[in-house]
Amino acid sequence: MKHSRRHVTFALLSGLLAALLLAACGPSNNVRLLPPPLDASVLPAPSAPRVSVVTFADQRQDQSALGVRRDKSAFVTGDDVPQWISRALADELARNGMQVTFALNVNQARSGNPDYLVTGQVDEVWLREASATDISSTLRVSYVLANRQGRLLRESLNASQSRSGLPSGAAADNLMLETLRDLVKPMAQKIVQAVQAQK
Secondary structure, eight states: OHHHHHHHHHHHHHHHHHHHHHHHHSOOSBOOOOOOOOOOOOOOOTTSOEEEEEOOEEOOSOTTOSEEOTTSOEEBOSSOHHHHHHHHHHHHHHHTTOEEEEESSHHHHHHTOOSEEEEEEEEEEEEEEEETTEEEEEEEEEEEEEETTEEEEEEEEEEEEEEESSOOTTHHHHHHHHHHHHHHHHHHHHHHHHHHTTO
16 A cells, blocks of 8 residues: 555656646746847948937837736736837948937937938737747837938838747747738838938
8 A cells, every 4th residue: 555655755756846847848938038039140331311210119018027828917027118129220220231229218319310211009918828838929010211301101000929949948939039020021121211311
């Protein structure tokens, strides 16, 4: 009798340990918002347009959470969400050969007398963990490109991704980074095209 009880206890502990290990391998509730790596960027020509990107306003309905896990707990971050997106856009514009500055507000941006100003707002940044192996993300922003005469371009853009695979501690971090890239690359291209059309 003692032997069988010990066997059951051992089996329960083994199962609990396996469940804990699997959970530990999954994404944590705290998500790191990683910046896209700086690859070889194009050096801007002295005559390249001067663009100032202003930190986007945070218009998310829930600014305290980044999403929801399958146990209904929240994904959170210690990083500044609007700065994460705005800086990534500024870096992407610099890769496209523009002279870019990053400003915390419009007054700071205007003090540098740029040729173009990019402002915007973050409408949605959301992660959803459907299961131990399935996670999805959505980013949505609205932005405005203006020159000294007025607005040139205004639009909303969104990017979403989903990933299935073995649980990983960095799954949420990496998924957010890939989604950010999907968002800022087309945004930067549209801004570049609009600026070039002014020449």
